[in-house]
Amino acid sequence: MGNIIEIKGLNKIFRSKENDVQALENIDLSIEEGSFVSIIGGSGCGKSTLLRIIGGLETEYEGEYLFDNAPVKGPSREKGFIFQDHRLLPWLTVEGNIRFSLPKDKKKDDELIRKNLELVGLTGFERSFPRQLSGGMAQRVAIARALANKPRILLLDEPFGALDAITRMNLQEQILKIWHEEKITMIIVTHDIDEAVYLGGTVVVMTPRPGRIKRIQKVDLGTPRRRTGTQFTIARDEIYKEFFSDAEIPIEYNI
Ligand SMILES: Nc1ncnc2c1ncn2[C@@H]1O[C@H](COP(=O)(O)OP(=O)(O)OP(=O)(O)O)[C@@H](O)[C@H]1O
Numbered sequence: 281m282g283n284i285i286e287i288k289g290l291n292k293i294f295r296s297k298e299n300d301v302q303a304l305e306n307i308d309l310s311i312e313e314g315s316f317v318s319i320i321g322g323s324g325c326g327k328s329t330l331l332r333i334i335g336g337l338e339t340e341y342e343g344e345y346l347f348d349n350a351p352v353k354g355p356s357r358e359k360g361f362i363f364q365d366h367r368l369l370p371w372l373t374v375e376g377n378i379r380f381s382l383p384k385d386k387k388k389d390d391e392l393i394r395k396n397l398e399l400v401g402l403t404g405f406e407r408s409f410p411r412q413l414s415g416g417m418a419q420r421v422a423i424a425r426a427l428a429n430k431p432r433i434l435l436l437d438e439p440f441g442a443l444d445a446i447t448r449m450n451l452q453e454q455i456l457k458i459w460h461e462e463k464i465t466m467i468i469v470t471h472d473i474d475e476a477v478y479l480g481g482t483v484v485v486m487t488p489r490p491g492r493i494k495r496i497q498k499v500d501l502g503t504p505r506r507r508t509g510t511q512f513t514i515a516r517d518e519i520y521k522e523f524f525s526d527a528e529i530p531i532e533y534n535i
């Protein structure tokens with residue numbers, strides 16, 4: 281498949297009276313349609329800014345960004361977003377929240393709600409309100425809502441950051457299954473090296489001040505992916521070294 285995203289020489293500077301912040305410097309990134317890409321890096325290295333530009337939420341920058349060979353003028357249904365918080369409307373039910381984002385064609389919308397709640401394993405919770413759901417369930421509704429819009433690309437900004445480890449692993453499995461079945465291009469921003477390696481066929485490592493791409497690493501964990509075993513450990517160590525070189529780990533424990 282061809283590239284759905286082509287970014288060349290992209291710079292983003294936030295300008296204000298007090299100071300200018302160069303959030304992104306000289307970013308080159310091509311993303312193949314149907315791939316799963318992880319973006320990892322410390323706080324403030326421009327991950328969210330890059331994702332917002334890709335999603336059309338931020339349209340002021342220098343350099344080139346093409347989505348499906350065309351410039352991006354703003355957000356659209358084909359570019360879905362999932363954030364760390366679920367951003368559901370508290371006064372609407374699960375079903376109402378998904379319907380709210382759809383084109384208002386009752387019959388088609390009913391089917392999209394049914395199909396996508398089933399995909400995230402929440403059939404039966406149509407009439408629940410967000411306050412009646414656990415954090416993981418609410419995030420699954422947010423995923424169903426994004427998928428119901430039939431996006432070509434799903435942009436996930438630390439989507440599991442607020443969840444406990446077990447829920448997080450369950451949702452990682454679920455998102456992989458959806459990626460596999462629906463063939464949607466996915467880009468996930470994360471602070472978690474294990475998550476980046478487990479989910480991404482490509483891991484993009486970023487560094488801060490200014491935000492740059494330091495390394496683009498291919499990961500092949502085979503099918504199905506495994507969290508244990510040599511492939512995972514080797515890939516994980518490669519990424520780990522980008523953050524902590526041996527010189528930066530002076531402490532040795534003698535127990
Ligand atoms: N709207 C804005 N106005 C001014 N500066 C901004 C704005 N948004 C982001 N920045 C700055 O741009 C840089 C990159 O921010 P960004 O939110 O993209 O980082 P991040 O990698 O997502 O960080 P985190 O991991 O903490 O979410 C930071 O220095 C931040 O202060």
Ligand SMILES: [Mg+2]
Pocket residue numbers: 327328329437
């Ligand atoms: Mg961020």
